[in-house]
Amino acid sequence: MRRPAGIDALIASIDAREAERILDDWQSWAHPAQLAPQGDWQAWLFLGGRGAGKTRAGAEWIRARIAGGAGRIALVGPTHGDVREVMIAGPSGLRSLGPRRERPVWEATRRRLVWPSGAVAYTFSGEDPDALRGPQFDTAWADEFAAWRYPQGVLDMLRFGLRLGDDPRLMVTTTPRPLPALKRLIAAHGTVVTHATSEENAAHLAPGFIKALREHYGASRLALQELEGRLVDDPEGALWTREMIDAALAREAVEAERIVVAVDPPAGSTGDECGIVVAGAAGQGARQVFRVIADYSLRARPEGWAKQVAKAFTAHEADSVVAESNQGGEMVRAVLAAALPGLPVRLVHASRAKRARAEPVAALYAMGRVAHGARMPGLEDQMCAFGAPGFTGSPDRVDALVWAIAALKGSGAEPRLRWI
Numbered sequence: 001m002r003r004p005a006g007i008d009a010l011i012a013s014i015d016a017r018e019a020e021r022i023l024d025d026w027q028s029w030a031h032p033a034q035l036a037p038q039g040d041w042q043a044w045l046f047l048g049g050r051g052a053g054k055t056r057a058g059a060e061w062i063r064a065r066i067a068g069g070a071g072r073i074a075l076v077g078p079t080h081g082d083v084r085e086v087m088i089a090g091p092s093g094l095r096s097l098g099p100r101r102e103r104p105v106w107e108a109t110r111r112r113l114v115w116p117s118g119a120v121a122y123t124f125s126g127e128d129p130d131a132l133r134g135p136q137f138d139t140a141w142a143d144e145f146a147a148w149r150y151p152q153g154v155l156d157m158l159r160f161g162l163r164l165g166d167d168p169r170l171m172v173t174t175t176p177r178p179l180p181a182l183k184r185l186i187a188a189h190g191t192v193v194t195h196a197t198s199e200e201n202a203a204h205l206a207p208g209f210i211k212a213l214r215e216h217y218g219a220s221r222l223a224l225q226e227l228e229g230r231l232v233d234d235p236e237g238a239l240w241t242r243e244m245i246d247a248a249l250a251r252e253a254v255e256a257e258r259i260v261v262a263v264d265p266p267a268g269s270t271g272d273e274c275g276i277v278v279a280g281a282a283g284q285g286a287r288q289v290f291r292v293i294a295d296y297s298l299r300a301r302p303e304g305w306a307k308q309v310a311k312a313f314t315a316h317e318a319d320s321v322v323a324e325s326n327q328g329g330e331m332v333r334a335v336l337a338a339a340l341p342g343l344p345v346r347l348v349h350a351s352r353a354k355r356a357r358a359e360p361v362a363a364l365y366a367m368g369r370v371a372h373g374a375r376m377p378g379l380e381d382q383m384c385a386f387g388a389p390g391f392t393g394s395p396d397r398v399d400a401l402v403w404a405i406a407a408l409k410g411s412g413a414e415p416r417l418r419w420i
Contacts, residue, residue, distance in 0.1 A: 026064075031200050034056065034060070036064070037192045041191065044169070044172070045192070046058070046193075046194050047174065047175075047194070047231065048197070048198075049175060049229040050226050052200060053196065053201040055143065055173065056097075058173045059092055059094045059096075059097055062094060066117060070139040072164055073119065073138070074122055075088070076124045076132075076158060077126065078125070083125070087143050124154075126147070126148025126151065128154070130157070133157055136161050136163050137163075143172075143173050144173070146175060146182055176231040176232075178232060178233045179246065197228045198213075198226075198229070213226075234384040235384075235385060236388060238383075238386055239359065239383070239386055240362055241384060242380075244366065245372065247365075251371040254282045254371075257280070257283075258408060259278065260318055260321070261276065261277075261316070262279065264276075264396045265305070265324060273298065273396045274297060274299070276297050277292065277295055277397065277403075278293040279405060289369050289370070290370045291371045291372075293316060295378060295379040295397060297378060297400065303335065306338065309323075309340075314340070321336060323336065323346070323403075324348055325348060333345050348403060355387055357406070358387070358398060361402050364405065370405070382395055382398050
């Protein structure tokens with residue numbers, strides 16, 4: 001964590017032991033939302049923007065719990081890698097804080113942290129609810145809950161395991177997204193919520209970080225969520241809901257028999273966002289199912305997004321590229337061919353309104369015929385806003401998704417031809 005201006009000079013001017021004491025005095029450094037609430041709560045939910053100090057708050061809370069006698073702890077993140085690299089080894093992680101003599105040792109083969117006091121923390125992933133069946137704890141820290149693949153299932157199993165000691169407690173730190181599991185946690189009896197914006201922790205962030213993002217995203221939905229840490233709910237009338245997307249994430253994805261990369265090119269050449277979505281399909285007719293594999297969308301000039309399309313095509317061994325021709329026509333084909341000569345491109349032309357094209361695809365989600373292979377926050381947010389009254393902006397990612405599913409629909413169980 002970056003220190004406020006002037007603190008390094010102060011630390012250098014005093015005794016090393018006193019400097020260590022000052023740096024380890026979390027109560028003096030923390031802003032109010034980072035400190036555990038008073039009272040008899042069961043779950044503390046800390047909602048914050050990017051860089052709001054959520055990880056530091058979680059790690060310091062774990063340290064305080066251990067100092068108070070906690071001995072068996074669960075650490076849960078989106079993936080095992082996130083737990084290791086952020087919650088444990090990151091600059092605000094558990095192995096980076098406190099006097100060195102009190103810091104834990106990481107036992108990689110057992111996926112656990114062991115403190116000199118004897119306290120032990122075991123690591124788990126938000127991708128695997130069943131791993132939490134059986135273990136029991138007196139303390140748990142769940143980080144970036146809104147990015148978990150199975151938030152409700154993992155949280156349920158975690159809470160069943162919080163059954164040791166006289167006062168088992170859970171802390172959840174996350175940038176909010178309007179997921180049903182997060183809403184249920186907020187409304188649950190025994191949950192207390194604190195909140196912090198990115199600006200409140202600006203002294204510990206890179207100079208210009210907040211200003212640059214504010215200039216780029218303004219007062220957009222993404223800015224409210226990612227910088228202010230506000231829970232921005234799905235508007236009424238949108239074609240997709242969070243429940244539909246959560247169901248798609250939980251749905252078992254079959255191996256794709258055909259894969260396409262769909263492209264919704266931007267209207268100009270000045271760096272607007274280009275929608276790029278990879279999807280696959282298996283089966284045919286009423287039994288045909290789809291899998292949304294990845295979202296490669298980005299904001300770039302033509303040569304930049306064309307390279308991104310080529311990257312997605314190669315990485316997923318796709319069969320073809322489908323690109324909307326309304327914006328640029330043959331220019332789109334030429335730009336893609338320049339990025340990867342011989343790229344099999346099929347141009348499609350939009351003759352109906354965007355909502356009319358998207359409705360059949362949303363219906364496939366409602367019928368349970370679409371699975372998502374991973375969390376794709378940018379695409380998910382756009383899906384859950386598209387179609388609602390007052391929706392503004394260009395739904396580039398949704399358009400790419402719609403073109404991908406439309407291109408795959410009815411393609412049948414054809415043998416795959418790999419492009420060389």
